[in-house]
Amino acid sequence: MAETTTETQEGFYVTVFVNAQQWAPLLGPYGSHQEALDNVERARTECRDKWPLDSHWWAFGTAKISAEPNQDLPMGRLES
Secondary structure (H helix, E strand, C coil): CCCCCCCCEEEEEEEEEEECCEEEEEEEEECCHHHHHHCHHHHHHHHHHHCCCCHHHCEEEEEEEEECCCCCCCCCCCCC
């Protein structure tokens, strides 16, 4: 049985904006903003390898994402 918590969880992510209305967490969660910043270039490189024509136009950055109590933080889409 999963452990329940009443505290909000937070994590830092490398994110991508593919246009003004579509974004996604790519890598993370990380425990600090600096860890996310340190992985922005890794995300950019992985996206360039997977989507060479489109990813050139995407905006990469970082974000802090919170999960409600008893919810898991999402995994970054490039995490396997």
